[in-house]
Amino acid sequence: MKQSYVQKLIRKRFAAYIVVLTLLPFSTCSAATHSASDTKAPYSKYDPVMIGKGYGNLRVKVIDGRTQKPLEGAEIVVLETERRYKTDVNGLTPWIKAPVIRSSRYRFLVNELHGQLTLISYKNGYRDSIHMGVRMNEGAVNKTTIWQYQIAPGLDRRIEPVVYIEPYHRLWLIQLADRFRRPSQLGEGYERP
Amino acid sequence: MSKIQQLSFFGTLGFLICGMLSASFPTQFAKAQTGAVGSTSFPSTIRVAIRENNASGEPDSRGRIIYVSNVNFDQYCRDVLPNEWFPNWNQSSLEAGAIAVKMFAWFHHLHPVTIDGFTFDVDNTVNFQTYRAESDQPTTDQAYYSTRNLAFVKTDSEILELNYRAGYENNPNWQYRNAGIMAQWGSEYWATQGRTPVQILEFYYMGRMIRTIPGVGRG
Structure with missing residues (x-):
């Protein structure tokens, strides 16, 4: 049918x-x-490191900015990898395999002598602390300290993050200034003894 | 010129010379006494003048002095070295740098200054040495402690201000040797050539010698 x-x-x-x-x-x-x-683990598979770029070992210490004592249980975020780490009783994170990322702005002009990372530290009862320009070198062991400040009720009327920008190393700044110095406009002059 | 005039002229001249000598000798003698390794004790603290930050938050070498901080001498040297040398450089370069940083600080500890009513040994900027609290690194700490008991001094053990400047990369920086100033890039260059820390120091600071500091350990 x-x-x-x-x-x-x-x-x-x-x-x-x-x-x-x-x-x-x-x-x-x-x-x-x-x-x-x-x-x-929202970004566990995200790794922005470019081929040919290296890693360094980083350990972060978080201390109370006023008492200088270590802070346990603070959460550190490495922005470049978006990974999170907790501090122990000594205020220390575990050793972090962190990328060495140099700014592409200067790459073809003067090779930056160190990479830079950005960290944010969070802890209940404390102001957030943003730490920029943490120096990193390939294969090197680096450590850095983050200061966090306790929120005082009544005193802290406007609570906003605290920022600390680690400067470039002076040896690189000297190279950078010399690189663009014109012989007719000496300024302070080339590096000399 | 009469005989009396001659006598008074030479008398005055002699008096002036004696006065000048008496004024200069005790000072030099005292300096040699207080500034020699062996006769002066290793510093335990150093007075660091903290200058105000510029608009971008870095210490301003021409800024006002905010306060003077008493810093542990070892900690000061450890917090200077990674800001003056690169922590990932060769160990020989870092050790040469550690000795230079320490001797510079020791010299200024013996020769404090008073500016704007503040008496201090060094400040936290390139006026003296770049100091940032809590910035010490494992490699530079190791270099400091492995050379902590060593001093680089004049042949009579007098403590010197060991100066250094950046210099040029991948270069022995001979002109710095001629000036008696260590080139930091030069120290790294010689370290890559296999030179020891003492050889690097002897290259840049001619006529000086290494000495063990009595009673000072590496720990």
């Missing part, structure tokens, strides 16, 4: 519905799993 066109269409649609209904729970499940992993 030949099936009518309507019967064929109904059977095809039915099969399609079966397939969709079968796959739907799996798709929602996988989406739910993905969002759960995002909440836990």
Whole structure:
């Protein structure tokens, strides 16, 4: 017996519905799993380091800016990798394998002598601390200290992050100024004894 | 000129010379007494004048002095070295730098200055040496402690101000040797050539010698 066109269409649609209904729970499940992993470690697979760039070892110490005592349980974020680390009872993070990223602005003019990283430290009851320009070198062991300031109720009316910008190393600044110095406009003159 | 006039002239001249000598000798003698390794004790603290920051938040070498901080001498040297030398340079270069930083600080500890009513040994800028609290690095700390018991001094052990400047990269920087000033890039150059810290110091500071500081350990 030949099936009518309507019967064929109904059977095809039915099969399609079966397939969709079968796959739907799996798709929602996988989406739910993905969002759960995002909440836990949102950027765990993100690594912006370019090929040929190196890493250094970094350890961050967080201290109370007023008492100079170590702060336990502060969360440090390395912005360039978006990874997070907690400080221990001595205010120290574990050793971090951190990338050495030099600014591309100067790359073809004067090679920067060190890379720079940006860190943010968070802790309940303290002002957020943004630490820019942390110096990094390939294969080198580096450490840095972040000062955090306790929020004093009544005194701190306007609570905003504290920023600390680590300057470029003076040896590189000397090279940079000499690189663009014109012989007819000496200024302080070339580096000399 | 009569005989009396001659006598009074030479008498006055002699008096002036004696006065000048008596004024200069005790000072030099005292300086040699207080500024020699062995006769002067290793500093425990150093007075660091903290200058105000410029608009971008870095210490201004022409800024006002805000206060004077008493800093542990070892800690001061450790917090200067990574800001003057590069922490990832060769160990020989860092050790030569550690000795220079220490001797510079020791010399100024013995020769304090008073500016704007503040008496201090050094300030935290390139007027003296770049100092940033809590900036010490593991490699530079190691270089400092491995040379902590060593001094680089005149042949009579007098403590010197060991000066240094940046110099030029990948270059022995002979002109700095002629000026008696260590080139920092030069120290790294010689370190890559396999020179020891003492050889690097002897290259730039001619006629000086290494000495062990009595009673000072490496720890």
